[in-house]
Amino acid sequence: MISKLVVIGVGLIGGSLACALRKAGKVETVVGVGRGIANLEQAVELGVIDSYSQDAAQAVVDADMVVIGATLGSTADILARIAPALGPGTVVTDVGSTKASVVASARAALGEKFARFVPGHPIAGTEHSGAQAAFAELYVGHRVILTPVAETDTDALICVRAMWETAGARVAQMSVADHDRVLAATSHLPHMLAFTLVDMLAAASDADDIFAFAAGGFRDFTRIASSNPEMWRDIALANRDALLEICGAYNARLERLMQALRDGDGATLELSFKRAKEARDRCVVPQANVRRQ
Amino acid sequence: MISKLVVIGVGLIGGSLACALRKAGKVETVVGVGRGIANLEQAVELGVIDSYSQDAAQAVVDADMVVIGATLGSTADILARIAPALGPGTVVTDVGSTKASVVASARAALGEKFARFVPGHPIAGTEHSGAQAAFAELYVGHRVILTPVAETDTDALICVRAMWETAGARVAQMSVADHDRVLAATSHLPHMLAFTLVDMLAAASDADDIFAFAAGGFRDFTRIASSNPEMWRDIALANRDALLEICGAYNARLERLMQALRDGDGATLELSFKRAKEARDRCVVPQANVRRQ
Numbered sequence: 257m258i259s260k261l262v263v264i265g266v267g268l269i270g271g272s273l274a275c276a277l278r279k280a281g282k283v284e285t286v287v288g289v290g291r292g293i294a295n296l297e298q299a300v301e302l303g304v305i306d307s308y309s310q311d312a313a314q315a316v317v318d319a320d321m322v323v324i325g326a327t328l329g330s331t332a333d334i335l336a337r338i339a340p341a342l343g344p345g346t347v348v349t350d351v352g353s354t355k356a357s358v359v360a361s362a363r364a365a366l367g368e369k370f371a372r373f374v375p376g377h378p379i380a381g382t383e384h385s386g387a388q389a390a391f392a393e394l395y396v397g398h399r400v401i402l403t404p405v406a407e408t409d410t411d412a413l414i415c416v417r418a419m420w421e422t423a424g425a426r427v428a429q430m431s432v433a434d435h436d437r438v439l440a441a442t443s444h445l446p447h448m449l450a451f452t453l454v455d456m457l458a459a460a461s462d463a464d465d466i467f468a469f470a471a472g473g474f475r476d477f478t479r480i481a482s483s484n485p486e487m488w489r490d491i492a493l494a495n496r497d498a499l500l501e502i503c504g505a506y507n508a509r510l511e512r513l514m515q516a517l518r519d520g521d522g523a524t525l526e527l528s529f530k531r532a533k534e535a536r537d538r539c540v541v542p543q544a545n546v547r548r549q
Numbered sequence: 550m551i552s553k554l555v556v557i558g559v560g561l562i563g564g565s566l567a568c569a570l571r572k573a574g575k576v577e578t579v580v581g582v583g584r585g586i587a588n589l590e591q592a593v594e595l596g597v598i599d600s601y602s603q604d605a606a607q608a609v610v611d612a613d614m615v616v617i618g619a620t621l622g623s624t625a626d627i628l629a630r631i632a633p634a635l636g637p638g639t640v641v642t643d644v645g646s647t648k649a650s651v652v653a654s655a656r657a658a659l660g661e662k663f664a665r666f667v668p669g670h671p672i673a674g675t676e677h678s679g680a681q682a683a684f685a686e687l688y689v690g691h692r693v694i695l696t697p698v699a700e701t702d703t704d705a706l707i708c709v710r711a712m713w714e715t716a717g718a719r720v721a722q723m724s725v726a727d728h729d730r731v732l733a734a735t736s737h738l739p740h741m742l743a744f745t746l747v748d749m750l751a752a753a754s755d756a757d758d759i760f761a762f763a764a765g766g767f768r769d770f771t772r773i774a775s776s777n778p779e780m781w782r783d784i785a786l787a788n789r790d791a792l793l794e795i796c797g798a799y800n801a802r803l804e805r806l807m808q809a810l811r812d813g814d815g816a817t818l819e820l821s822f823k824r825a826k827e828a829r830d831r832c833v834v835p836q837a838n839v840r841r842q
Contacts, residue, residue: 446766
């Protein structure tokens, strides 16, 4: 049981976690922290949080658990602000899409309290945002990756793991480097590819014609290009090294495919497409119960 | 009214067109042609066609309209086989995803009958195939592109346009070159990008881990990598020039984005992502009524 949970950034991610813990009866009080009063008031009305504060440092006093659900770009600042106010038993975790950058910020900001910081990343979401998008079932059946480091306190890790399991998530642990590499491959690179394609087509003189004749495959392929630009700027910069590495490998492979095409080498094209189809049909499981609102 | 319609290749595309015309009462007899007897018999049972033949040349005798719904790779061969048997009034059209290659084949095969060949491409589909996947509403609200050339007979063009409009499609005309360029941009390049990504990730030593943590965005982005490898080999080869050109432009743009990332130039990243998001939100309309079976 969490006596006092503080959620900094009451949006889809932090709000849904609060909803899930409340629904499970595993939290007594939830305090929301954010910059927008309207969103916080709505969060209270919707029962996502019990009360709110705009002062993160004040809010975290006496908290058992602090979840930083804010954007990646603001995490370092939040950590610095709450650090002096954190009690010795307070566990802190985050939901950021990259982990090396967050771990560096947390290590710098938290000092000896860094042992009770557990880096985390829930792999879940919808295209909606804000407290009004939150719902208790968001994490059911979805993965949450925790990336504890050498200093991480085992009890703190157990607390964070239990919290996510209460929300219905399947919790995995991996190293910071593995997380950032896997996410570069499955999320950050695909976003770069989709943004680049749509940006290129939009710049064409006949952009309207081009988009007018796009079919369902294009819509699916480019859905992630509708993601939040500031958020993705922050993610790309935060995971720069892993992203540059995999993007270089991707570019080289795409160039090889184009060379096969130049050569009229149908066998190489077909083999590559076939391996891809087999891998996707075998490995990409149907989506769990994300509610599309 | 079409008195005798011959559909060569009774799959999702050709079969759904037959279903739509029958439902609208605009065709008297539909003859299916294909290599697989089981599929043809099922097509008769399902009411997609009235009868079938395995001899395309024999089947097209006395036809008003011949629709080549077979794969791109077999179109040249089919045209050569039916050419001697086509009557002077028979209109022929196709559904191929590239048009320059089909027009070249048709010009070579049909001789003076080439004037009654109308190159066409319906922009519709589902992930299913075969006669059993066919349904009358597939084309409702979807685009069909016709690419008549200088020799194309106006009456033949009008017949083909009317046929697709009867099926509920919105018919557009453009040049062969424009079609192949637009489709390279919105369909062929995205397929190459998705195939390349999944093939690369599948080759990684920790491929299972990578796919295990893929989220909904990855599933959507890579859905087209589950497409038929032989079909996409044929499309890539058939539209080689347009595809190589746009892929080169894409690679250059991706490299510029990576350079911005190397430079830590967040403003350039954000601007590119923002333009992409705005274009997609503005231009990519929600999907029309494709029935996902």
